[in-house]
Amino acid sequence: MVKGNQARRAAGRVGGLCGGRGRTKSEAVCLVDLFAGFGGVSYGAKLCGLDVTLAVDNDAVRAVGESNRHPSSQTHTPHTHTHTHTHTHTHNSPSPDVQIALGVHKQNFPKARHVQAKLPIVNKQPSKRNVRLPVPRRRTWHMHSSPPCQALSQAASNVPADKANTAIELVEYTLSLVVTHRPDSWSFEHVPHKGVRAALVRFKEERPDLCDFAVVDFADYGVAQNRRRLIAGNPPLIAAFLLKTDARPCIREILPHLPTGLHLMNHTTNTPLKGGGYRKLEPHEHMRSVEHDPAYTVMASAAHHWTDESGTKLRAVAVEEAAALQGFPPSFNMDGVTAVARRRGVGNAVPVEAARRLFEACVENM
Numbered sequence: 001m002v003k004g005n006q007a008r009r010a011a012g013r014v015g016g017l018c019g020g021r022g023r024t025k026s027e028a029v030c031l032v033d034l035f036a037g038f039g040g041v042s043y044g045a046k047l048c049g050l051d052v053t054l055a056v057d058n059d060a061v062r063a064v065g066e067s068n069r070h071p072s073s074q075t076h077t078p079h080t081h082t083h084t085h086t087h088t089h090t091h092n093s094p095s096p097d098v099q100i101a102l103g104v105h106k107q108n109f110p111k112a113r114h115v116q117a118k119l120p121i122v123n124k125q126p127s128k129r130n131v132r133l134p135v136p137r138r139r140t141w142h143m144h145s146s147p148p149c150q151a152l153s154q155a156a157s158n159v160p161a162d163k164a165n166t167a168i169e170l171v172e173y174t175l176s177l178v179v180t181h182r183p184d185s186w187s188f189e190h191v192p193h194k195g196v197r198a199a200l201v202r203f204k205e206e207r208p209d210l211c212d213f214a215v216v217d218f219a220d221y222g223v224a225q226n227r228r229r230l231i232a233g234n235p236p237l238i239a240a241f242l243l244k245t246d247a248r249p250c251i252r253e254i255l256p257h258l259p260t261g262l263h264l265m266n267h268t269t270n271t272p273l274k275g276g277g278y279r280k281l282e283p284h285e286h287m288r289s290v291e292h293d294p295a296y297t298v299m300a301s302a303a304h305h306w307t308d309e310s311g312t313k314l315r316a317v318a319v320e321e322a323a324a325l326q327g328f329p330p331s332f333n334m335d336g337v338t339a340v341a342r343r344r345g346v347g348n349a350v351p352v353e354a355a356r357r358l359f360e361a362c363v364e365n366m
């Protein structure tokens with residue numbers, strides 16, 4: 001063992017977190033971004049020098065009045081040698097108005113390969129395994145997965161059980177890929193739902209060498225927004241990320257142009273009562289100071305509001321402001337999609353700064 005490591009070091013190569021191929025230090029690590037969305041994760045990776053190689057999404061970010069625009073260049077479907085049931089759209093017939101998330105991703109990461117597919121991609125014969133994704137060969141690569149979480153988030157408590165089960169299946173699918181596709185390192189982000197935790201607990205028990213997880217508030221990791229999420233990945237990566245805590249940034253640090261005295265009012269206006277039912281919140285109970293506090297969780301489905309000190313609503317938080325609170329730079333290209341779809345893609349994203357710290361931890365441990 002020691003001999004092997006010494007030999008690798010002598011050859012100028014460093015090993016992967018999963019004990020993978022090793023790479024020269026100058027070689028960029030490739031990112032495979034599953035459930036890539038608009039690309040909060042990809043953007044954080046890019047800031048750390050990773051090469052965004054593959055982005056997969058089914059583009060299910062739709063809204064009433066969505067434009068039918070398609071990105072000028074085509075997306076790819078995965079190439080497989082087996083007869084598969086992929087739910088993907090062919091190169092020649094992109095389904096109308098469904099290329100929204102992947103289209104925005106492609107505008108910002110034109111060099112990546114974009115695969116429009118509904119995961120998991122499975123063989124028709126149930127005895128066969130999941131289809132292999134077109135991951136990089138002979139390059140060091142990191143797999144990130146952020147499966148959809150709407151069906152499991154707190155705000156969605158009345159979602160039907162089958163939708164919740166599908167969401168958990170996508171978590172299990174991700175964990176199966178860690179074993180079958182053997183990325184050099186991996187990470188995962190989701191809401192801290194009990195079903196997600198249970199899947200992670202089982203996987204960690206089976207593969208303590210491959211998996212650790214933690215529930216964090218991204219406000220403690222440089223994000224000007226309370227956003228409680230479960231993160232998982234290789235144990236050294238998670239340990240290194242957890243060390244990257246910071247003082248909580250306030251809204252003003254991200255949006256310096258806002259007038260003084262402004263407050264942010266949470267879209268949520270009720271609070272659950274212990275004995276059941278709800279109580280309507282007083283304005284001061286769901287308002288925060290721009291000068292001192294992080295924002296409420298940026299949401300995909302609705303906007304919070306700016307108010308004056310008395311709680312009188314002034315206007316909704318603009319999509320561009322929500323994007324900034326999620327860490328997207330003003331140069332991030334969301335052209336060609338409606339405001340509703342932008343808000344959804346932005347609200348669904350992993351905050352760029354949280355992703356950046358995760359990949360910083362990843363690169364440090366490669």
Ligand SMILES: C[S@@+](CC[C@H](N)C(=O)[O-])C[C@H]1O[C@@H](n2cnc3c(N)ncnc32)[C@H](O)[C@@H]1O
Binds near residue numbers: 036351
């Ligand atoms: C939480 S968002 C991902 C956010 C992304 N990581 C980011 O940072 O911008 C989940 C994404 O999964 C996509 N999605 C949902 N179900 C899917 C499925 N079965 N297969 C592929 N993509 C799916 C949605 O279109 C959405 O863009």
